[in-house]
Amino acid sequence: MATETTLILFKPDAVAKNIVGTVLSRFEKEGFKIRALKMMSLSDEILAEHYAHIADKPFFPDVRSFMQETPVIAMVLEGEDVISKVRDLLGPTDSKEAAAGTIRGDFGDKGGDAKMRNVCHASDGPETATAEIRRFFHEGEVY
Numbered sequence: 001m002a003t004e005t006t007l008i009l010f011k012p013d014a015v016a017k018n019i020v021g022t023v024l025s026r027f028e029k030e031g032f033k034i035r036a037l038k039m040m041s042l043s044d045e046i047l048a049e050h051y052a053h054i055a056d057k058p059f060f061p062d063v064r065s066f067m068q069e070t071p072v073i074a075m076v077l078e079g080e081d082v083i084s085k086v087r088d089l090l091g092p093t094d095s096k097e098a099a100a101g102t103i104r105g106d107f108g109d110k111g112g113d114a115k116m117r118n119v120c121h122a123s124d125g126p127e128t129a130t131a132e133i134r135r136f137f138h139e140g141e142v143y
């Protein structure tokens with residue numbers, strides 16, 4: 001097992017539903033440590049970079065608008081195997097397919113926006129995590 005860091009974004013649906021604390025407490029209960037935390041509005045530029053892998057998809061403009069509905073809360077979490085464990089805690093991208101007990105299963109959209117309004121972003125691997133932490137935080141903001 002390796003000590004890793006990962007980048008989490010609490011998306012606008014989590015902010016609007018007042019469930020940021022509830023979800024964050026699930027991460028803390030796993031023993032993961034907060035290394036950085038801040039609220040920020042996401043520009044078109046940062047979203048184009050962050051979502052470069054879906055930029056050519058027809059749903060990308062909707063994702064960009066969604067991610068700008070409210071500021072998001074960005075966080076760096078540290079822990080043993082935190083990258084894959086947080087992805088497991090979240091469940092799959094489509095909240096309708098996410099099992100009860102997972103964050104997306106419990107709090108994600110269950111209607112037509114189930115694939116988009118899915119509570120949190122979390123890095124999917126060590127290289128992505130390093131790049132994403134740099135994208136959202138200055139060096140001095142990560143403790």
Ligand code: ADP
Pocket residue numbers: 054059063092093115116117118121122124
């Ligand atoms: P994940 O965030 O689970 O790693 P992806 O990287 O594939 O998923 O997609 C990035 C984000 O784009 C998703 O979290 C979701 O908000 C949105 N998204 C993905 N697929 C769709 C889709 N088919 N329709 C609408 N939004 C989507």
